[in-house]
Amino acid sequence: MATRWTAEDLKGVIAVAPTPAKEGAQDFRETMTVDLDETERMVKNLLRDGVHGLLTNGTLGEMATLTFEEWKAFAEVVYLTVRAHNPDFPLFIGATTLSTRDTIERMRFLRDLGVRGVFLGRPFWSELGPDAMIRYYRDVTAAFPEMSIVLYDNPEAFKGPIPTPVYRELAKNPRIIGAKYIALTPKYRADVEAVNGKIRLMPLDSDWLQAVALYPVEAQAFWSSSALCGPEPVLYLWKAVQEGRWDDARWVTQRIEWTYEPFLARQNFREFSKYNIPLEKIRFDEAGYVKAGPTRPPYHVVPEAYAEGARENGRRWRTLVEEVRRREKDAEKRKEVLK
């Protein structure tokens, strides 16, 4: 049997994937909307291109709006595709619901399937108090001691951040090995201290260089939904830092930031939070790496100006992919010349 994962197993680019949808998925009368072929293709491509981990069924992965049956079908294809390629690949499937018991039902399905990693937020009809948060994670990990958890720390979705004292407590639980972290604020530094290396706090791609500048040991992974627009830029970033090429790392970080400029997330985060799901899917479709397809109801309704910003983000990402390829080719040529 595989040994259990630890924070050390989260290293590199952790992609955050959508749940591809078939034509017509925005219609509430449809019952099986997952594009399973595209799902398989997406996962294969990510593995082939070399991302270092995968999170599914968060916000943009439409955890909220998939039916149970759809979620199961998607999880199965993702898992089997990953397993066929590399059984040790860090895969974390989302299982966040509105209650402890529903989440446990989801995790039981995953466990029985063979899945080892879960990407897990918390119930949020009412915001959970700190003690209830600790209790919730204790309960679900006690029920599945063989599974590893990446926390989903999303203050907009779950009505508040995971407080620093809660991180300190959760870090004592060896089943909790990582967290999709929201943003670099002074709280990030406090949380890095609090988890003491036991939970890998993963910042966003464009935040990562700043994180690694201060915490080179702790900040060895970052999440990226942009990886689903094409992973080259974020893989380039990872490699540049590994090789100490700081100018390259800065260059690509600033270019990534440039692609985000027209995206609503940068202009008005509060408003973005309402249209997060369709806007991510729209930019994926525009970039062309994955066919994310329509958004499931009720999140398929989005103002056109916001949609256009997302498309522009997708187009800029495509441009950046070309820039990165050219830069890599140039660098190789220079090396050959110098031989």
Add this chain to the structure above:
Amino acid sequence: MATRWTAEDLKGVIAVAPTPAKEGAQDFRETMTVDLDETERMVKNLLRDGVHGLLTNGTLGEMATLTFEEWKAFAEVVYLTVRAHNPDFPLFIGATTLSTRDTIERMRFLRDLGVRGVFLGRPFWSELGPDAMIRYYRDVTAAFPEMSIVLYDNPEAFKGPIPTPVYRELAKNPRIIGAKYIALTPKYRADVEAVNGKIRLMPLDSDWLQAVALYPVEAQAFWSSSALCGPEPVLYLWKAVQEGRWDDARWVTQRIEWTYEPFLARQNFREFSKYNIPLEKIRFDEAGYVKAGPTRPPYHVVPEAYAEGARENGRRWRTLVEEVRRREKDAEKRKEVLK
């Protein structure tokens, strides 16, 4: 077949009920936690005592944390108990979920059971934008043209209020007949104007006298979870206003306010929102009108100081029930003397 309801059918005290739980319901390993006997007793008592409507499975009704099976069993008992007593009684069963399709599945069950009314919030993983809100309610009402909707307008749960322009739009839909309204602010006045009598905006019991002072025609119903601590005080309030006994109406409103004083909802509403569910159940249990039982996970964890405030609220409500009875008896005596 019964005619469809309109805003006019919401008149009087609309009770907001919990989902009674059996011993041990706080344990996530339990699978059928609903106390169906107590559910039946609770509904019978409310009907016997004369409340004018019933909403179930909102926040305190643990919509979030019941399993689908539990929710169905509870809905069935509530519905059959109501039907046996009065098929026209305004009963609205909660069916809020995280997605359009899951809510439709719930409503289908209710419709097939014979239920005519639904108490309905909106998906809230991401806050819904105004257009998406309108579309969501249009979709679910189009799917069930024979059912009537009471909107659940809870800014804490659903990450924002229903905006006034959305109310204006929803009022054009004859299937939407009421709303559990949050608080008396200037927005309430704007919303009363916007719905133009088509949606009954129901304020909280202790807000109601102020609402009726300005809108005697529009404000003919109010919601009350305190009715589940014993409905006499709110029924007394309703009757006092019907009979133009303003001093009595003021007296009981101020006494109701007095019972709320130690309750966290009055002291810190933001913090209360985290512990809303267990605190309501605790005060119900202390007041003794219904045996609400333990809170389902993960909301069963609550700081003791808050719990004690809830118990004190329950005790004060019991005192108020006695005061109301005495006052009614005294009034009757005075009448007899004057004959």
Add this chain to the structure above:
Amino acid sequence: MATRWTAEDLKGVIAVAPTPAKEGAQDFRETMTVDLDETERMVKNLLRDGVHGLLTNGTLGEMATLTFEEWKAFAEVVYLTVRAHNPDFPLFIGATTLSTRDTIERMRFLRDLGVRGVFLGRPFWSELGPDAMIRYYRDVTAAFPEMSIVLYDNPEAFKGPIPTPVYRELAKNPRIIGAKYIALTPKYRADVEAVNGKIRLMPLDSDWLQAVALYPVEAQAFWSSSALCGPEPVLYLWKAVQEGRWDDARWVTQRIEWTYEPFLARQNFREFSKYNIPLEKIRFDEAGYVKAGPTRPPYHVVPEAYAEGARENGRRWRTLVEEVRRREKDAEKRKEVLK
């Protein structure tokens, strides 16, 4: 010597006045911008028309942007005009500054002038904590035991409301007799209980009928900046309630609400708070009762769409003044016919 005022002296319509400005007052190079003639005319008209009290130099009274010299000149004219008419008229001149010592300097000037009432917010560069709030009001009232204070409770300006426990404490200070209160929420009821009749909590004109419905003894005064658009409607409201004409009171309250409909304050309060000062002055100028004149810098810059909403509010108020006059005339005719 005049006896000191108490909460009982605040009864009726308490007008909130601007500081009239001469042409060119928006130019930062101007040094004496107060239109003293218009100031005198405004105060005389308010007294003649029968308002029951006056607050000056709050937000819209441009406390923030008058020079010390201008403020002194304005205060002098206001005070002398009031004194000539009625030395016991409840006049409260604003003296809010960023520090205890600057406010005391202002109050010393007022005291030496003969002014008995001060309209007083609190320092707000940093939000004041509750203990600091209590200490601040204790210090300034101890320094001027002969003066009476109306609290300025403006959560937007001063970065938070006066908390209920602070109200409870301030109510023990006989020098604090009233408060310009922000809005009818459950906190209003808690605060009414907390001050126990010692501080007159004065709601806004359009909130007042709802306040008086629940607290007929306590809620015997309300503030109105709309009085400066022409006081008839709010005086009509006051009289209607005094005479128990509830239908008339409701009618005029709803018509007042109608005038506010296009005003930014009703549509987006947060945004309104940025343009509060010019928008109030614009609607005054449009209504024509007072010539408020241009706004002093830096608050003279306001988007045109907002300005137009303010003008429409002013026009609607003029219409309402006509409606009120007609209604009063009709009522009189009916009375004569019935003689």
Add this chain to the structure above:
Amino acid sequence: MATRWTAEDLKGVIAVAPTPAKEGAQDFRETMTVDLDETERMVKNLLRDGVHGLLTNGTLGEMATLTFEEWKAFAEVVYLTVRAHNPDFPLFIGATTLSTRDTIERMRFLRDLGVRGVFLGRPFWSELGPDAMIRYYRDVTAAFPEMSIVLYDNPEAFKGPIPTPVYRELAKNPRIIGAKYIALTPKYRADVEAVNGKIRLMPLDSDWLQAVALYPVEAQAFWSSSALCGPEPVLYLWKAVQEGRWDDARWVTQRIEWTYEPFLARQNFREFSKYNIPLEKIRFDEAGYVKAGPTRPPYHVVPEAYAEGARENGRRWRTLVEEVRRREKDAEKRKEVLK
């Protein structure tokens, strides 16, 4: 005559200084509370120890609560002390008030004194809208074309951040050369792009290493109020980065973070904002580099638990000063050994 400053002149550690107060300064009856001797000593020591710039009279510099006379006396001593040492030293004296005209009066005094730099927030009784913000800074810089401005971008004090489009506009004004910036968020990156090198956006000491990792050209200065606890650690940080000693830079940044751990600013920023002024003065007094003295009213009231956290921060800073000295000595020894 001296040439005017540009963003390039802001390079290194920019200290943020308090206004030293004499015994009894917390008493509102005191009229001249500035400890001018300590002021002179403080400035001399900062210059001697090698900080690269100085900001005075921000929040902790008690801009809000100094009398005009006190502010003038303080400004004079600061300016003359600096001039005697180095007339080109980047000194920016605070002149934020509630109005354009009052600020202009302050700036006139500074200009006449010979001061070349102003540290300038904006009026904030009402939050300034973006157009009003641009107009305000245009007006004051037009009035004093020979002076240079460092923006004070403090969202808590001034009720919101300087929006990115406003930064873009202000960057066109050559008189605006820097900004005391609040925190590293994605907005920081957008603002760096927007100002295009024309405004030096200065982060906090403990944020700076992360800023410089991404923007080595742009992020060449940072602000530090901790410099007033003793400037060695922040000077060490500056030097380490200049010399490419990244491990040392990381070490000292993490140690600085450790000193902040017990400070309320790190635990609850919203609550800290209420007690910002006394807490900064308390930690300065505990660290012992400057005798900041009591806080002027009404900000002298502070809960003891918060005060103790500030003292612990001061003690930790003293410890860190020792650690830095030891580390420097060790490094020198190693160098000598290697000769």
